[in-house]
Amino acid sequence: MKLKYSTRVLTLILSMLMVAGCATTPAKPTEAPTATPTEAAPIKVGLIAALGDVSGINGQNGALLAEKEINAAGGVLGRPLKVIVVDDEMTPEKGAAAVDKLATVDNVDAFVINSFSGVHMAQIPALKKYGKVTIVTGAASHLCEEAIGEDADWYFHLHSWDYMQGEGQKAAWQAFAEKYPDIMFKSVFMAYEEGAFGTASYQFSQKLFEDIATLSGESFKSAAMGGGDYSAVLEHAKAENPDCFTWVGYAADALPILEQAKSINFAPKFFVGAPPGWPPDFGESPLAEGVIAYEVWADALTEVSDISKSFYDGYVEMFGSGPDNYLAPLVYSAIHILVEGMERAGTIETEALIAALEQTEYKAPTMEVITFSPSKIISHQAPLTPMLTQYQGGKLEVIYPWDRATSELIYPFPAWEGR
Amino acid sequence: MELPGVLKQRRNQYALACLFLVVLLILWKPSVLIYGVQRAGLYAAIAIPMALVLGVVGILNIAHGDFMMIGAYLAYWGNVLYGVDPLVAMIPVFVVMFVVGAVTYKTTIKKVLDAPEFSQLLLTFGLAMILEQLANLLWTSQPRKLHVDYASTSATIGPYSFGVFEFANAAIALLILITLVLFLSRTRTGQAALAVGQNPRGARLVGIDVERSYLLLFSLSIAIVSAIGGLFLVRHSIFPLVGGSYTMRSFALIAMAGIGNLPGILYCSLALGVAESLIISFKGYGGWADIVFFAFILLVILIRSYRERLT
Numbered sequence: 001m002k003l004k005y006s007t008r009v010l011t012l013i014l015s016m017l018m019v020a021g022c023a024t025t026p027a028k029p030t031e032a033p034t035a036t037p038t039e040a041a042p043i044k045v046g047l048i049a050a051l052g053d054v055s056g057i058n059g060q061n062g063a064l065l066a067e068k069e070i071n072a073a074g075g076v077l078g079r080p081l082k083v084i085v086v087d088d089e090m091t092p093e094k095g096a097a098a099v100d101k102l103a104t105v106d107n108v109d110a111f112v113i114n115s116f117s118g119v120h121m122a123q124i125p126a127l128k129k130y131g132k133v134t135i136v137t138g139a140a141s142h143l144c145e146e147a148i149g150e151d152a153d154w155y156f157h158l159h160s161w162d163y164m165q166g167e168g169q170k171a172a173w174q175a176f177a178e179k180y181p182d183i184m185f186k187s188v189f190m191a192y193e194e195g196a197f198g199t200a201s202y203q204f205s206q207k208l209f210e211d212i213a214t215l216s217g218e219s220f221k222s223a224a225m226g227g228g229d230y231s232a233v234l235e236h237a238k239a240e241n242p243d244c245f246t247w248v249g250y251a252a253d254a255l256p257i258l259e260q261a262k263s264i265n266f267a268p269k270f271f272v273g274a275p276p277g278w279p280p281d282f283g284e285s286p287l288a289e290g291v292i293a294y295e296v297w298a299d300a301l302t303e304v305s306d307i308s309k310s311f312y313d314g315y316v317e318m319f320g321s322g323p324d325n326y327l328a329p330l331v332y333s334a335i336h337i338l339v340e341g342m343e344r345a346g347t348i349e350t351e352a353l354i355a356a357l358e359q360t361e362y363k364a365p366t367m368e369v370i371t372f373s374p375s376k377i378i379s380h381q382a383p384l385t386p387m388l389t390q391y392q393g394g395k396l397e398v399i400y401p402w403d404r405a406t407s408e409l410i411y412p413f414p415a416w417e418g419r
Numbered sequence: 420m421e422l423p424g425v426l427k428q429r430r431n432q433y434a435l436a437c438l439f440l441v442v443l444l445i446l447w448k449p450s451v452l453i454y455g456v457q458r459a460g461l462y463a464a465i466a467i468p469m470a471l472v473l474g475v476v477g478i479l480n481i482a483h484g485d486f487m488m489i490g491a492y493l494a495y496w497g498n499v500l501y502g503v504d505p506l507v508a509m510i511p512v513f514v515v516m517f518v519v520g521a522v523t524y525k526t527t528i529k530k531v532l533d534a535p536e537f538s539q540l541l542l543t544f545g546l547a548m549i550l551e552q553l554a555n556l557l558w559t560s561q562p563r564k565l566h567v568d569y570a571s572t573s574a575t576i577g578p579y580s581f582g583v584f585e586f587a588n589a590a591i592a593l594l595i596l597i598t599l600v601l602f603l604s605r606t607r608t609g610q611a612a613l614a615v616g617q618n619p620r621g622a623r624l625v626g627i628d629v630e631r632s633y634l635l636l637f638s639l640s641i642a643i644v645s646a647i648g649g650l651f652l653v654r655h656s657i658f659p660l661v662g663g664s665y666t667m668r669s670f671a672l673i674a675m676a677g678i679g680n681l682p683g684i685l686y687c688s689l690a691l692g693v694a695e696s697l698i699i700s701f702k703g704y705g706g707w708a709d710i711v712f713f714a715f716i717l718l719v720i721l722i723r724s725y726r727e728r729l730t
Contacts (some may be wrong), residue, residue: 052555052560053560105533151514193655218702218703218705221705224562225664226663226664229454229458231450231454233699252562252656252658252661253656254562255656256654256655259571259582263583263584265575279564280655
């Protein structure tokens with residue numbers, strides 16, 4: 001029988017690989033090594049994140065930094081900590097399969113979930129099936145809270161629900177109105193992306209802002225969804241001449257919307273952006289000067305908090321640059337909260353661990369003291385206060401809450417000339 | 420009453436109707452015309468290279484927009500690493516991607532030229548997936564955007580301030596169209612390619628190197644759309660999936676203009692760009708832009724089909 005040339009080449013390569021594989025297979029140890037605390041079976045935490053997205057990468061980095069610090073400090077309960085990361089590929093079915101894989105194949109002791117709301121919805125039935133302690137750092141949609149229900153005492157939600165974010169923003173602006181009554185805005189125009197995220201934000205804002213300012217708005221197609229032309233919505237905003245212009249979209253919209261606002265010479269007194277994350281070099285653009293952002297993390301926090309600085313320095317040392325968004329400190333905090341809970345409980349047994357986690361008072365790099373209390377439905381929700389930050393001189397400065405402020409507000413939003 | 424002789428021709432009637440619309444828009448909503456032309460320029464610049472390869476080689480390249488994305492990333496890194504302006508970067512991107520196009524043709528497209536259309540679609544769909552995932556692996560999904568001063572250059576006429584950079588889209592679309600039309604009609608290579616597009620078997624019989632024409636036009640198409648990436652980068656954020664929606668729009672425009680009708684793409688882009696701008700100029704109707712885009716295309720295709728049946 002005569003083999004084709006390509007078949008012969010393939011067979012040869014496979015044979016060589018097999019030989020190479022055999023040659024490098026290590027011999028089995030003849031004697032089991034004596035177990036030391038760090039060589040004992042690890043405590044396993046399963047992290048599910050979207051590794052194709054920068055949010056997932058940041059979350060993974062935060063977890064790996066926490067793992068490194070915890071193991072360097074002697075591990076947890078005398079055992080090493082092992083974080084097993086599974087990519088949810090931003091698809092619901094993969095996200096749900098990741099829960100099954102971690103629970104049955106890896107047999108993890110707890111979950112940390114950094115998935116988006118759509119993926120998390122699909123994970124909830126599997127999480128309920130296993131009932132392991134779970135800390136969720138993603139999933140802001142209140143629909144996830146409704147799906148989880150009130151009986152899931154093993155479920156700890158670190159990220160704010162969507163309605164809480166609106167309430168936090170309102171509280172921030174009310175505090176601002178008290179401190180700066182003369183410059184506070186009376187009218188707001190909200191440009192929101194036409195998907196569920198933007199539409200829900202606008203609906204919540206309509207209720208929240210009704211006793212602060214008049215609110216009008218219009219949707220636009222985000223660049224992330226194939227759009228990217230904001231000319232019409234900006235023209236409409238300019239025609240209404242609002243004190244405050246807020247856009248709710250994605251990172252891909254951040255700079256183009258500013259460029260187009262400059263093109264039509266639209267410079268309201270407040271220019272606010274509310275994307276889930278900003279482009280990494282957004283601050284370097286001169287157009288970013290004076291833009292206000294809702295944030296949970298800003299590098300500037302390192303100036304006012306040793307905990308923030310320690311986290312930031314560790315992150316830079318391990319990954320070469322600072323975190324791109326708040327999910328790095330959030331997942332980092334989740335791992336530390338989990339481990340501190342295990343230490344307090346003295347066990348990884350679920351009931352004891354839940355009771356211990358309920359006692360959490362964790363000082364996070366975000367300068368928040370994280371505790372758990374009931375939200376509308378679930379019993380373990382961390383209150384994260386959104387910070388008001390502003391791009392100043394290429395840097396994101398904190399302007400509210402007052403105890404974290406690293407700079408004063410620049411008001412009004414600087415004119416476009418010369419930028 | 421009889422129409423003057425010059426107006427008896429249908430083409431002149433259309434031209435007069437268009438002129439009337441333009442004057443109406445200038446008087447009523449000049450911003451619609453400005454933004455419409457700007458939108459149309461980008462649509463046409465991206466669609467024309469796709470029309471070239473679909474009209475001559477007969478391949479619907481689903482990865483078309485993804486090649487633009489790759490070109491945009493090359494221009495981005497050219498700026499970040501070597502300080503090359505994205506518009507200047509269009510030239511080296513054109514050269515590099517011409518070679519990439521040639522390699523892509525030789526290693527993949529050539530193999531499915533005689534295969535069923537479904538296989539061709541699957542192949543280019545696979546190419547699109549590979550390019551998107553490659554970009555994701557290399558550069559992550561984080562959107563990237565360059566800041567260049569001229570991106571937000573504006574002009575003011577009366578009460579209207581508007582961006583002028585995006586007129587470059589229309590200028591470049593026009594430049595590409597004129598260059599391609601001249602190339603196809605005035606050069607021997609271009610005429611040969613045109614003959615191949617019309618009748619490959621006949622072209623082969625008269626001694627034209629069909630294979631070479633396919634290779635040239637496919638590579639040229641990839642090079643042009645990738646170079647457009649540099650232009651795109653000036654006003655848009657880029658990320659691995661940014662090109663997908665432009666593939667769809669380009670195909671729709673080609674279907675509307677008629678396969679092989681390069682100048683028709685410019686007219687159709689203008690019509691669609693202005694129609695979209697008109698709709699979104701009314702507050703609260705932004706979401707209708709896509710519906711108008713595809714409904715307009717559907718209408719034109721149906722009318723054309725009806726007229727062909729009548730004749």
